[in-house]
Amino acid sequence: MQSLTNRSKVVVNKKMSFMEKLYLPEIAKGMMITLKHLFKKKVTIKYPEQKRPVAPVWRGWHVLKRDELGRENCTACGLCAVACPAEAITMTAAERKPGEENLYREEKYAAVYEINMLRCIFCGLCEEACPKEAIFLTDRNVPVDLLRDDFIFGKDKLVEGIEPEKRIDISVRARAHRQIES
Amino acid sequence: MEYSELIFKVIFVIAVFAVSLLIAMYSTYAERKIAAFMQDRVGPDRAGPFGILQPLADGVKMFMKEEIIPANADKALFILGPSLMMLTACMTGVVIPWGNSLIINGQEYILQITDVNIGILYIFAVISIGVYGIMIGGWASNNKYSLLGAIRASSQMISYELAMGMAIISLVMMTGTLSLREIVLQQPGAHWNVFYQPLGFLIFLVCAFAETNRTPFDLPECETELVGGYHTEYSSMKLGFYLFAEYINMFISSAVISALYFGGFNMPFIGGLGLSHNMLAILGVVFFFAKIFFFIFFFMWVRWTIPRFRYDQLMNLGWKVMIPLSIVNMLLTGLFLLWRNGLFHF
Numbered sequence: 001m002q003s004l005t006n007r008s009k010v011v012v013n014k015k016m017s018f019m020e021k022l023y024l025p026e027i028a029k030g031m032m033i034t035l036k037h038l039f040k041k042k043v044t045i046k047y048p049e050q051k052r053p054v055a056p057v058w059r060g061w062h063v064l065k066r067d068e069l070g071r072e073n074c075t076a077c078g079l080c081a082v083a084c085p086a087e088a089i090t091m092t093a094a095e096r097k098p099g100e101e102n103l104y105r106e107e108k109y110a111a112v113y114e115i116n117m118l119r120c121i122f123c124g125l126c127e128e129a130c131p132k133e134a135i136f137l138t139d140r141n142v143p144v145d146l147l148r149d150d151f152i153f154g155k156d157k158l159v160e161g162i163e164p165e166k167r168i169d170i171s172v173r174a175r176a177h178r179q180i181e182s
Numbered sequence: 183m184e185y186s187e188l189i190f191k192v193i194f195v196i197a198v199f200a201v202s203l204l205i206a207m208y209s210t211y212a213e214r215k216i217a218a219f220m221q222d223r224v225g226p227d228r229a230g231p232f233g234i235l236q237p238l239a240d241g242v243k244m245f246m247k248e249e250i251i252p253a254n255a256d257k258a259l260f261i262l263g264p265s266l267m268m269l270t271a272c273m274t275g276v277v278i279p280w281g282n283s284l285i286i287n288g289q290e291y292i293l294q295i296t297d298v299n300i301g302i303l304y305i306f307a308v309i310s311i312g313v314y315g316i317m318i319g320g321w322a323s324n325n326k327y328s329l330l331g332a333i334r335a336s337s338q339m340i341s342y343e344l345a346m347g348m349a350i351i352s353l354v355m356m357t358g359t360l361s362l363r364e365i366v367l368q369q370p371g372a373h374w375n376v377f378y379q380p381l382g383f384l385i386f387l388v389c390a391f392a393e394t395n396r397t398p399f400d401l402p403e404c405e406t407e408l409v410g411g412y413h414t415e416y417s418s419m420k421l422g423f424y425l426f427a428e429y430i431n432m433f434i435s436s437a438v439i440s441a442l443y444f445g446g447f448n449m450p451f452i453g454g455l456g457l458s459h460n461m462l463a464i465l466g467v468v469f470f471f472a473k474i475f476f477f478i479f480f481f482m483w484v485r486w487t488i489p490r491f492r493y494d495q496l497m498n499l500g501w502k503v504m505i506p507l508s509i510v511n512m513l514l515t516g517l518f519l520l521w522r523n524g525l526f527h528f
Contacts, residue, residue, distance in 0.1 A: 037219070
């Protein structure tokens with residue numbers, strides 16, 4: 001059989017030669033290898049300071065988008081919760097009161113929207129299911145925490161801010177996604 | 183003994199003690215750094231610049247850990263084990279000649295705690311007591327893994343001590359003295375014993391690895407078979423003592439190897455520089471420590487290169503290779519000495 005790489009070696013159970021039986025030359029050989037590695041470039045990425053580049057379609061910490069006027073897109077239709085294979089999403093719907101038009105885009109909105117980040121498998125099906133372009137996955141990683149309860153992210157951690165500088169840009173991911181789909 | 187000499191000795195004893203602890207401390211750091219570098223990693227680098235405060239953090243961690251003495255353990259022996267190990271590790275530094283001598287106000291101060299005329303023998307005796315530290319600790323834990331580790335350690339150390347002793351005998355045959363200081367003084371310039379006793383050096387080196395329980399002879403603590411070996415049941419600073427003693431032993435072994443075979447504080451091409459006696463002595467100390475550091479590095483280098491032996495291979499190597507080789511080395515040395523003294527008439 002032809003090997004796919006040149007690295008495969010045929011195992012031969014031959015007797016060791018005298019030089020090999022002495023061990024010391026072989027040990028010296030091995031030590032030269034480790035010595036070489038001592039001066040090699042290190043592969044470590046020092047994580048909090050340095051980060052590995054991620055793909056444009058990276059699926060991380062979800063964001064609940066607002067529209068240009070700062071109104072929440074989500075209408076609490078529950079399609080994301082249905083689509084979620086890990087059953088990580090729960091929500092409670094509420095009706096928009098008069099005077100709240102600047103907060104919510106349509107008459108119905110999610111009063112509570114929770115994603116259990118420990119259950120979430122970051123598959124992105126919620127994003128695909130969403131008819132209102134409300135939920136997106138972003139390139140942010142979910143930070144570590146100490147308590148299981150702290151991994152249930154409510155609206156305070158999911159909805160983006162109204163101010164322009166607090167908006168979370170998903171255009172790169174959306175564009176890359178469109179390219180893949182087309 | 184004069185008053186000034188007494189003060190000098192006291193200061194020197196404290197200095198040697200502090201330096202061996204410091205070096206043992208930073209050996210743990212060096213070990214982790216070297217291991218990391220050989221595996222293309224960077225190693226500890228968070229505590230302080232380049233992680234140089236890591237040993238302190240480790241020490242604090244060791245002290246803060248809960249101290250557990252197993253219910254079925256023999257309490258007195260359980261505490262005696264690590265104490266004995268640490269005691270013997272610190273005792274061996276006494277006879278190492280760290281440097282030549284300083285002349286202050288016309289008085290000569292030897293840079294050695296005490297120049298016992300049976301220096302090597304003393305070191306051997308103390309190291310042998312160290313086996314009890316392991317054995318007692320393993321026995322007192324009342325745990326089969328600890329006991330197995332302890333038995334391995336003691337049998338390994340006893341069998342390798344034989345070969346080591348015989349390698350030393352051939353050296354002593356050549357030098358005619360057991361005093362470490364005199365052995366070092368007999369190797370001026372580059373007349374190092376390693377050139378006259380290459381086989382003896384090799385045997386001594388291999389046995390030193392076995393004596394200090396370092397890879398490839400670290401069977402007493404091999405994790406895959408024995409959990410932690412003789413210190414499985416130990417926690418907190420008692421475990422710290424065992425680990426620390428290993429590093430002190432490594433430091434002392436490196437010092438003994440450099441003193442016996444690599445000329446100790448002697449260095450080539452320095453006599454012609456016309457430096458004063460004190461200057462030479464200080465340079466000698468620096469040079470001696472350079473040699474020691476090289477050997478500590480060597481210990482670690484080997485550790486992160488070679489996998490450990492199987493136990494039967496270890497015993498085979500000890501009894502069937504090392505001991506015959508050391509006997510042959512002894513015979514060869516004897517013949518060489520006879521020939522040099524003109525006792526052969528061909």
